[in-house]
C-alpha cells in the first residue's frame with residue numbers, strides 16, 4: 224500500500240507531535256487508521272507484530288506519566304499499540320512496521336509521537352491482550368495536532384534537540400567506516416539516505432550508520448549504540464532496547480523511499496568483511512539493490 228503523497232513529502236511532514244486538539248476521531252478517519260493497522264505487513268526479518276488502535280482514556284493519560292516516557296503528551300485521540308512475540312530481530316521488525324503505520328497516519332494528516340516506556344505490564348498491554356510471551360516495546364500517540372505547540376512541548380523539543388540531525392559525514396560511508404560520503408557522492412542513494420537521516424529515533428540519538436559498497440550494489444546497515452543507553456533505560460524504566468527499534472525505523476524510511484522511486488532491492492544478511500568496526504557498532508542487515 225502506497226501513501227497518497229510522495230513518501231519523501233510524508234517523511235518530511237512527520238514530527239513528534241505532543242500537543243493535540245482534544246477531539247475524538249471522526250468515524251471515517253478512525254476506519255482508515257484501523258485499515259492501515261489491519262494491512263500491517265511482516266517486518267523485513269519476517270516477524271509480524273500485532274497492532275490495535277485504542278481511544279485514549281484519562282486512565283491512559285495518567286499511566287503515561289509513570290511509564291518512563293519523557294514527553295508530556297497532551298490530549299491525543301488515541302494510541303497505536305502493538306504486541307511483539309519473541310524472535311531474534313523482533314524489535315527491528317516492530318520499528319519498521321510501526322513506522323510504516325505512523326507514515327500512513329501522517330499521510331492522513333494526523334499527528335503522532337513514538338513513546339518508549341515500560342509498557343509490557345501496563346494497561347496498554349492489557350488492552351491489546353498481550354500474551355505472557357509478548358512484549359509492548361513502545362506505543363505511538365495519535366490524533367489531530369493542535370494548531371499551536373504547548374510551551375512544554377517546545378521545551379521538550381529544545382531539550383531533545385529534535386530539529387537537529389547529525390551531518391552526513393557522521394552517518395554514511397563507502398567501503399568501510401574510513402571514508403564518509405556527501406549527498407553529491409551518493410548518486411541515486413542520496414534521497415533514501417537523507418530520508419534515513421531525518422527520521423525519528425529514541426532521544427534523537429540517531430544510531431544508524433550505512434556503508435555503501437558500490438561494486439556490489441549493497442548498502443550495509445549498522446547500529447552504533449550510545450554508550451550506556453540500553454543499560455540505563457532497562458535499569459531505570461525496564462525499557463526495551465529502543466536503538467534496535469530505531470534501526471527498523473531507518474530500514475522503513477530507506478525501503479519506502481527506494482520503492483517510491485523505483486529502486487528495487489531486498490534485505491539480506493550479507494555482512495561484508497570490512498575489518499574492525501568502530502566501538503559499540505554492530506551489523507544489522509544489508510539492502511541488496513536490484514541492478
Ligand SMILES: Cc1cc2nc3c(=O)[nH]c(=O)nc-3n(C[C@H](O)[C@H](O)[C@H](O)COP(=O)(O)O)c2cc1C
Nearest residue numbers: 238239292293294337338339383385423424425427
Ligand atoms: C523508539 C522511540 C522512542 C521514543 N520515545 C519517546 C518518548 O518516550 N517520549 C517522547 O516525548 N518522545 C519520544 N520519542 C521521539 C524522539 O524524541 C524524536 O523522534 C526525536 O527527538 C526527533 O524529533 P522528531 O520526531 O520531532 O523529528 C521516541 C522516538 C523513538 C523513535
